[in-house]
Amino acid sequence: MRFFKKTALAMFLRSYFKEPDPNKHLHLETPDLHKGYNVLESALERVQNRYGFKNPLIVIGPNVEKISYKRKKLGKSLVQILEDLNCESVEKVVYNETPLTIDGVMNFYKENIKEKDISFDMCFGVGGGRILDAAKIIAHPNHPIVTIPTTLSNDGFASPAVSVIQDNDKKSFFFRPPFAIIGEYSILENSPHIRTGYGDFVAKYTSSYDWMLAASYNPEEVGFSKLIYEALHSSAELLILSIEEMPKEKGKVIISPRYIDMLLTVGVISSAAVISAGSTIPASGSEHKISHVLDLEGIEGSHAEKCGVATIPIAYLQGQDWKSVKQSLERVGVPTSFKELGVSKTKMKEIIKKARRFRPERYCILHEFSDTKTIKAFEKTEVI
Ligand SMILES: [Zn+2]
DSSP states (O other): OHHHHHHHHHHHHHHHTOOOOGGGTOOOSOOEEEEETTOHHHHHHHHHHHHOOSSEEEEEOHHHHTSEETTEEHHHHHHHHHHHTTOSOOEEEEOOOSSOOHHHHHHHHIIIIITTTOOOSEEEEEESHHHHHHHHHHHTTTSOEEEEESOOSSGGGTOSEEEEEETTEEEEEEOOOOSEEEEEHHHHTTOTTTTTTHHHHHTHHHHHHHHHHHHHHOTTTTTOOHHHHHHHHHHHHHHHHHHHHSOEETTEEOOOHHHHHHHHHHHHHHHHHHHHHTSSGGGOOHHHHHHHHHHHTTOOSOHHHHHHHHHHHHHHHTTSOHHHHHHHHHHHTOOOSTTTTTOOHHHHHHHHHHHHHSSTTSOOGGGGSOHHHHHHHHHHTTOO
16 A cells, blocks of 8 residues: 555656656746736836847737737837847747748748848747747747737647648647747737637636546556646636626627636646646647547638537536536637537538547547447537
8 A cells, every 4th residue: 555655656746747858848837927908018028037138039920010009010019119128139020821831930930030140039929829839930949939929719829839730630749838928918808819719728628637537547648747637627617617707798708807817827727738748638638639620621610619619518528517618608609519610410420420530549538439429419518
C-alpha cells in the first residue's frame, strides 16, 4: 500500500512538473494577461518593463489595421504607442495570406522581413486566430511573442499550437506560446465574432473530460495532470454557469466585460493545459474530431460554431450536463443544431461514423460507443 502511494505521488509530481521538451521551444510560464478598457498603452509599457524590448515588430491583418481605437486606426495607434515608449525602431507588416501554411508564412517572412533587413526583439501579433498563428511562426524560434487578439473566435491567442493546412489536412504544430496577452475590451466587445467564438471555449468542458478519460488508460502518454485537468474543467463549468447569470437583451446575453473575461480566462487555462500535456489533447477532444471531419467534408461555418454544437451530444455521451451546454449556446445566440449549419441528418450520420474513426490514436468518448449509440445521442440531444 505504501509503495502504491509513493508511486502514485511520484506519477502525479512527474505529470505536474513535466520536463519541457527542448525541441518544442516552450516558454513554460503561463502568459501575463493584461485586460480591460483602453489598456493598450499601459499594457505595452508593462510588457516593455518586463521584457525590455527596443525593436518591436507588429504583425497585423489588413482589416484589423483599420479597427478604431480611441478614434484612430489601430495599426497607426500601436506604432505611435510603441514609438512613445522610446523604441529604437518600430516595424509593422501586414499579413494577408489565406489559407495559413507554414511555407506561406516562411515566404512572407523572407520577402517582407528578412530581405528588408528588419530585425526585431519582440513580435506583436494583432488580429484573429490566423494572424496570431502567422505571428507565432514568424517569431519562432528566437523571439518572444505577445498577442493582441481583436476577436476571440478560438483559443489561439493563448495557445502554443498553430493550426495549418498541410497535405489537404488540418494539422497542429507547436511554437512559442505568447509571453503576454493584451485583451483590449473596447475592441473585443465590438468584434463580429465575439458570440460565435463561444463554441471553442465551451468545448473545453468535453475536451478536458476526454483528456481525463484517455489518461485513465495511459496517463503518461497524454501528459495528464489531475490539478490542471481540474482547473480546465472547472473553468469551462464556470463559463457555462456565468452565461446563465448574465443579463439578456432580446433573448441573448449582453456582451459584457465579464463575458470577455471568462473567454480570456478559459483560453489561458486551456493553453496552460496544452503546454503541460505537450500536445493539444486537453483542448481538443471528440467535439473537435466532429468539427475537423465537417471541415474535411467542406461544410461551411466557423470552427467554434461546429465545436459548440458538437459539445452538446458529446457531453451527453460523457454523462455530463449537456442541457446546460445547450442552454448556454442558446443564450449566447449561436447555433445549437447541425441543421442550422446547413448539414442534413443523413450527411451528419456519415460524419459521425467518420469522426469515430478519425485519429484513432487519440482516445476519446467516441471510442466507448457504437455508431448506432453515438447517432442516438445526437438524436436525443436534437442536434440532428
Ligand atoms: Zn478549437
